[in-house]
Amino acid sequence: MSAPLLEVADLAVTLPVEGERRTVLHDVSLAIGPGEALGLVGESGSGKSMTARAVARLLPGGAAVTGSIRFDGTDVTALRGGELRAYRRSVAMVFQDPRAHVNPVRRIGDFLTEGLRLRGVARAEAARRAVAALADVGIPDGERRLRQYPHELSGGLLQRVMIAAALLAEPRLVLADEPTTALDVTTQSEVMAIIDELRRERGLALLFITHDLDLAAAVCDRIAVMYAGAIVEERAAAVLHDDPLHPYSAALAAARPAVDRTLPRLAAVRGRLVSAFEAPAGCAFAPRCAHAQDRCAAELPPLRPLDGGAVRCARAEELRGRLAPQEVAGG
């Protein structure tokens, strides 16, 4: 990989909740080069969206951040004023929940063209580009859509409007938080193909948050797996599913239903999920892990290199090759 465009090191974030500070991220490190796509998967509540929001400098008020987030060599955690605005123009975020991030009383057209207009593009030209961007994400009747309000659009249409808005900004990095979950799989395929193209042609870098391991494997170069506020494994996308190093990654792969056969029951992970702030001293996954030993509860291992990737599991070497999804599903 060339010099990374985005480099996050030892990121930790706490938020104030009812007068106390609560850890939502406690150890996140990742890097994405120009034209590269990193998938981010993991437990609901593990901090995927918070990671993206930290990078976009859009954390909730009162958040305290430690560690560094470098974009093109500059630490962005301390940017202010004009520099922060310039940074935000290079980084586009596609939010997990479009409806909460769009002004309900503004027309789609105003929303899509606002950034272009600020950059000095004439009104008619901005509208033309917006219609073309909508066509790109599979919305053919763009002119009609520009006149509509958010509540008149289906979930998938609104999500595509968000993707179109992100791409119209011509960013260098896109933080896409489950950008295709509200789309049918055919449209999803098209949208991902467009992003692929932009990566190849313009060197767009992508942080891709998803719950779909198969999708991440197909469109990402590498995948990072999060659990309770920390990254527990990072691997080449092609090998994570079939050869996971962390028991939690294996459990994720095993829990997925199959499109070509009906399973009597899905392999849910036993036990209750834990949030970062209530994670025990040792490995946060240990209480639910079929392979945990006493030492797992004692100490949290660091994320360390293994098999061309990285893993945070004390037993990773011993368990290597024994975590294939079928085995977990049967157990």
Added chain:
Amino acid sequence: MAEPVLEARGLRKVYGDHVAVDGVDLALAPGGSLGIVGESGSGKTTVARMIVGLTRPTAGTIAVCGRDRSQPARGTAERRRRAREVQIVFQNPYASLDPRRSPADALDEVLRLHTDAGADERRARIAELGELVGLDERMLRARPRALSGGQRQRVAIARALAAQPRVIVLDEAVAALDVSIQAQILNLLADVRARIGVAYVFISHDLAVVRQIADETLVMQRGRVVERGPTEQVLDDPRDPYTRLLRASVPGPGWRPVRRGAPTTGGAT
């Protein structure tokens, strides 16, 4: 099939000059499970909203437990009965929860409205519902804003179950969940159906999830049903060209994203 618990005929919805739903028929047996898949914008949510009475059909009839509900409810008792019989879990867990109200309060409200349980019984029931969907005491007391997407969606599912409905309409209800929680919720939905015989209308873009939960499946495109049948048949042996395309677009080993439409960026419009 036994007397259907839900039956819709000729459902149609027009917005201005746009036909969102164009002649949809469906029937659901008591304790049955019907999947609806299809194109984004094809009218799935509109069908769901018409079933639960949030959107009035332009034409067509809907009956639940044999009682017509195509017309607005007359009186509070009738409105309440309709609300109890059919519950909905929305696509979007953020908008559907009152930001000022904790999950426990939201569940309590449903229990007060739809059951005659006393305070102690309600409290026990809330804990039980939380347990059922994997929400602990702390999450039950939190403000919705402090919950992640998946945590909020579990609140919404618990709230739907609280009313003990005959039919639950789930519109992309598990899309925001990670696969291990999703597996837990899908197993839970299957258990609840087996135990209390509630029926589901299950809308999803995830064909593997639909396979797991739905006995029968409808495929929608541009407001119409283009294919219907037992879920396994629809997925393993799709007949309609659109269903085939949909099935072929599911990511899996060897799959690559493809662009079907001609690129239009920069082109004349």
